[in-house]
Amino acid sequence: MENKQITVTSPLLPDLGDFNELLKDIWDRKWITNNGYYHKELEKALCEYLKVPFVSLFTNGTLPLITALQAMHISGEVITTPFSFVATTHSIWWNGIRPVFVDIEPGTCNLDPDKIEAAITPRTTAIMPVHCYGKPCDTEKIQAIADKYGLKVIYDAAHAFGVDVNGKSLLTAGDMSTLSFHATKVYNTIEGGALVMHDEKTKKRIDFLKNFGFAGETEVVAPGINSKMDEMRSAYGLLSLKMVDDAIEARHQVAIRYREALRGVPGLRFFDDMPGVRHNYSYFPIFINAEEYGCTRDELYFKLKEKNILGRRYFYPLISTFSTYRGLPSASPANLPVATRLAEEVICLPMHHELSEEDLNRIIEVIVEK
């Protein structure tokens, strides 16, 4: 019999009976979107869970990036990482801003703060780093550079739900942080996302912008967009929020098992936990040095696939290699040696709350035995 398929992730689904009860309540209320009861409840619950003062819910994790850039009137050039999901750079491009790629650090896959200053020009107005795989950027170094040059910092924290550094939410860094609640993420609302901000005035402005710019029944204060989360997904999000700590702990146990089994395999590298960080174990990337390991990343990727194990090559190809961006001077591989190498080495192994011991043994066997 063919082995069951092991996918890279599996959605955290609330109990269907519980969801049905909330759906019944939404039907009774007859209010299905536009800042309804569950939308407000989820914003409150997320502020508490994430230990942040203000959250504005969105319909996905891309529109908060686009909207944050709009809200801060960012223009000219924005420094960012090529080692991310395309939405990071697309959000810059959609605002008519030129992305400027800066290389990453091998130890975290995050924007290398020591390389940012050299990329700043008189047109630079902001930095958009990504907490790649949920691993915290060096937020202090990035902020010091931003302060020195008067730049804004918008963190794409799509992977960093619930990540704390020394007990403080990583989402409090920079001017704003964005989250994605896509089905593939640690915490999901099917599709969804949010912007996290520091003050009420910004929250209000973002709330206007995500609702066409409406500040009242007849007043439009800015050219806004429609990116509101509806009541069904807000209710779903309230239920999945109650399950997320257990899911993160289950992922933690998967990370422990991978590390035990894969430590010492020649030519294979992975990340350990960082001191003082509460990780969310959103991904488990491994990096293959083909010469030392004995086969290439792609050979391993296809071997896993043959055995019905679906890893993902996040983040390959690099954003800077896509046709829209590859002509930019900063997109040249010579400017991005670390990102270029890691994009060729990385596979994210299956990582979710439902992986069984048997699943893990199957995955580990392929990697160890090649």
Ligand SMILES: Cc1ncc(COP(=O)(O)O)c(C=O)c1O
């Ligand atoms: C780093 C990063 N930024 C942005 C996004 C976009 O989020 P969404 O798919 O919810 O629009 C994603 C993932 O999907 C992501 O991984």
